[in-house]
Amino acid sequence: xxxxxxxxxxxxxxxxxxxxxxxxxxxxxxxxxxxxxxxxxxxxxxxxxxxxxxxxxxxxxxxxxxxxxxxxxxxxxxxxxxxxxxxxxxxxxxxxxxxxxxxxxxxxxxxxxxxxxxxxxxxxxxxxxxxxxxxxxxxxxxxxxxxxxxxxxxxxxxxxxxxxxxxxxxxxxxxxxxxxxxxxxxxxxxxxxxxxxxxxxxxxxxxxxxxxxxxxxxxxxxxxxxxxxxxxxxxxxxxxxxxxxxxxxxxxxxxxxxxxxxxxxxxxxxxxxxxxxxxxxxxxxxxxxxxxxxxxxxxxxxxxxxxxxxxxxxxxxxxxxxxxxxxxxxxxxxxxxxxxxx
Numbered sequence: 285x286x287x288x289x290x291x292x293x294x295x296x297x298x299x300x301x302x303x304x305x306x307x308x309x310x311x312x313x314x315x316x317x318x319x320x321x322x323x324x325x326x327x328x329x330x331x332x333x334x335x336x337x338x339x340x341x342x343x344x345x346x347x348x349x350x351x352x353x354x355x356x357x358x359x360x361x362x363x364x365x366x367x368x369x370x371x372x373x374x375x376x377x378x379x380x381x382x383x384x385x386x387x388x389x390x391x392x393x394x395x396x397x398x399x400x401x402x403x404x405x406x407x408x409x410x411x412x413x414x415x416x417x418x419x420x421x422x423x424x425x426x427x428x429x430x431x432x433x434x435x436x437x438x439x440x441x442x443x444x445x446x447x448x449x450x451x452x453x454x455x456x457x458x459x460x461x462x463x464x465x466x467x468x469x470x471x472x473x474x475x476x477x478x479x480x481x482x483x484x485x486x487x488x489x490x491x492x493x494x495x496x497x498x499x500x501x502x503x504x505x506x507x508x509x510x511x512x513x514x515x516x517x518x519x520x521x522x523x524x525x526x527x528x529x530x531x532x533x534x535x536x537x538x539x540x541x542x543x544x545x546x547x548x549x550x551x552x553x554x555x556x557x558x559x560x561x562x563x564x565x566x567x568x569x570x571x572x573x574x575x576x577x578x579x580x581x582x583x584x585x586x587x588x589x590x591x592x593x594x595x596x597x598x599x600x601x602x603x604x605x606x607x608x609x610x611x612x613x614x615x616x617x618x619x620x621x622x623x624x625x626x
Contacts, residue, residue, distance in 0.1 A: 305333070305345040307482040309411075310376035312400070313348060313366075314419060315391050318384040319358040321414045321467040324495075325380065328475035331491035332483060343483050347376075351395035359384045370395060373403035378463070378478070383415030389422070397423040407461070411474070414467030425462070432457040434466040472497060514567055518559040520545065524552060528568045532575060535595040538564045573609045576602060580614045587614045 309329060313322065326346055333344040350356070350366030357363045373379055379400065383389055400423050403410060412420045417433055420426050432454055456465035456474040465474045472495060480488035492498075514525055527541050541564070542552040556564045576594040579585055585593070591602035603613050610617065 305341060305343055307344045307478060308375070308377045309344070309346045309478075310373065310379045311346060311348045312379065312381045312396055312416075312419075313350075313356045313358075313364060314381065314383050314389050314416065316357065316359045316385040317382045318414045318467055319360050319362055319364075320469075321384070321471045322358075322364075322382045324469060324472040325382075325413065325475040327495060328472050328479060328488070328491040331494050332479045332487040343487065344479070349399070351393050351399075370399045373399060373408050374406045376403075376408060377482070378409050378411055379403045380411035380413060381416035381419045382413050383418060383467075385415075389415055389418045392419050392422070400425060404461075409461040409463065412462070412464040413471055413474070414465075417464045420462070420464075426464075429462040430457050430459040430464075431462075432464040432466055434468075469497070514560055514570070516559040518555055520547070520552065520555045521559045524556075524564060525567065525571070528571050531595075532572055533593055533595050535568060535572065538568070569605065570609075572596070573605060576606060576614070577610060577617065580606075580617050590614070 307329070309326075311322065311326070329344040329346050330339050330341075334340040334342050347367040348356075348364065349368055349370050351370055353366050353369060355363040355365050381400070396419070400410060400420065404425050410420055410425060412418075412426075412431070414434065417426065417431050421431070454466075455470035456463065456477070458477070463474060463478075465471055472492065476488040476492055479491060514521075516522060523545060524541055527544065528535070538552065539549045542549045545552070552564055556562060556567060560567060562570075572594045576590050576596075579590045579593065580587070583590070586599075587602065588599045591597070591599045594602065596602040596605065599614075603615075606612075606614050606617075612620070
């Protein structure tokens with residue numbers, strides 16, 4: 285994969301190269317970490333590590349490091365047994381912190397923070413995956429760096445880390461010796477980026493193809509979450525907008541959103557009017573239409589499929605609302621993609 289000139293690149297591998305693996309990664313798993321983010325990353329390493337499907341750690345190796353060696357339970361309830369205790373971080377080329385539910389990062393032990401700080405001191409590049417970036421920042425290891433977080437956690441990050449501007453419109457960011465990604469499928473693409481850098485493009489492509497991922501994506505690829513233009517400092521409105529983003533395909537009534545938040549529909553409407561000068565219904569429709577516009581221009585999905593995914597009754601319903609919002613139909617926008625969604 286090719287990156288633009290001047291783009292920050294990862295810190296070069298520190299360990300002297302002998303006959304062993306060319307890429308070594310140590311994993312720190314937080315309590316209630318996201319299993320898919322970890323699995324996607326480590327499976328790219330596994331599939332790139334050997335010929336065929338024998339999965340021997342010949343070209344890559346990895347280990348889960350822990351302070352107490354207890355089973356670490358993921359957010360879905362599956363437990364993972366660490367391989368070894370915290371030791372010398374310099375034995376790895378990278379240390380990756382896999383986050384997950386944000387309440388899990390509140391229980392990261394001082395031993396982990398000291399380990400990560402020691403890794404930074406000896407020049408080991410650090411990776412923050414999903415809310416793993418939160419852990420790095422709390423350890424004082426993201427000051428002065430660009431940081432990628434999931435659009436899902438963007439508001440949480442801003443609330444917890446005043447003064448830091450996270451980026452939530454890319455799948456991963458490489459800024460010198462800090463690599464951060466939004467989690468989920470983007471973990472596979474960040475791992476493939478490292479495999480290509482240290483082992484070669486063919487091995488990175490092989491891993492992704494076996495995982496039924498067509499092509500490696502560059503870090504600048506937008507996250508699939510909706511770019512939210514409805515910005516406000518009102519925490520009530522921000523929470524409501526996040527709930528809307530999470531239920532696009534089956535839009536709940538505004539009264540149900542208000543009830544879930546412990547407020548009334550009328551109170552929620554007042555917050556939206558004061559913060560955005562629109563109703564919650566109008567904001568929800570704008571979010572759904574923004575996603576529909578994005579899918580029309582960037583995906584090969586049928587208009588009917590996009591209508592279902594964005595919570596519209598059918599393609600005719602989507603077309604009517606789409607024309608009202610953008611001045612053109614989805615079919616016309618696909619033929620003339622220069623249509624401005626703003």
